[in-house]
Amino acid sequence: MLDRYDNNSVSLSATDLYCERDDRVLFESLSFAVGNGDLLQLAGPNGAGKTTLLRLLAGLNREYEGDVSWQGEALQDVFAEYAACRLYLGHLAGIKRALTPIENLRWLVSPWQAEAGIDDEQLWQALEQVELGGYEETPCNQLSAGQQRRVGLARLDVIPAPLWILDEPFTALDVYGVEWLEQRILQHINRNGAVIITSHHALQNIPSLQRLDLGALMANRRGGAA
Template structure:
């Protein structure tokens, strides 16, 4: 497998972000920066815009005003490079239920196996990643025969294999049992300790990460923005 941190430089910034949905302002004048070793947890009530903001930061939604930059360049200009440097996991498991965990993982990591990527990911790497999320023995079982928690683990197995310094995670603890929660907590702690960065939405109480910053979008809306 390629060195997980062959290029570990993280520099993502948002300046004066404004976004509305259904004629309702989600956030206005929002500024933030994420660099190496940072953990940013987005909080707020349902409908506060947490998932919308994550998708903006991932470069998947361009319906906003303001500026998003990666290493000082507009995100839209350097998106191809940015997409290989950030790993986005949405709130759904994002797997094909008719495929096996092994087939799903091979498909999920394919963007990091292109000719433009320096990554070398072998089938042995895929098997080890699935074993890391306690899916050993289920590698070739159709995902529609797995529990919701096991299906979530298939998606999360990317964290054990993809070389991306920035993780953007939307409610990744959903459907996980105690062992799964502990594994994911450890992955996040280790990723930040190795100078990676994480942006996450979660109702789970993250602990033991000194660089944790919490941004409450509900409080932001009440305050009328963040400057």
């Protein structure tokens, strides 16, 4: 239903990133780039700074040194364009429990709605896709945790953003949900999109997978320095 993304529509690069939290260095001289068709998985033990780095890349965290650029320009300078091209799914999805899945989804896609011409029909279909068919009008507080997660994930089917930034998207999903999401990510990569993800889940079926292990990275640095 959606076309392939153009080449060079994704060009996110990080140069010489340095970030510390409470006097502890999370990562330093970290450089990498993400382009079309890339899948980057941030790995590492708890507290290694995966979420910090992910939010930094999403443009939410500005407490760092180094450069992050989008299409060759500093992220903060082109933030509006960047925001339109990347879909950020945080640890918390922004779901209001008193509202129904369809009402929540309408709000979640609102920044893209006018430009991408998203209509309600697409939203109903997306909910169907994440197996919330029949629950569209049930308030979210009557849904399970996994079902509430799916409301947030339903966005992936609707929003035409080439770059996805997903924080632990597999949390609370059942086997079918995990399978669906893996398929969805694979499909996105095949359509020339790009995905940056933090997950303890092993993403094996995707050939272009790159892993960035923050724990190992810092351990090497420390080992090298000693």
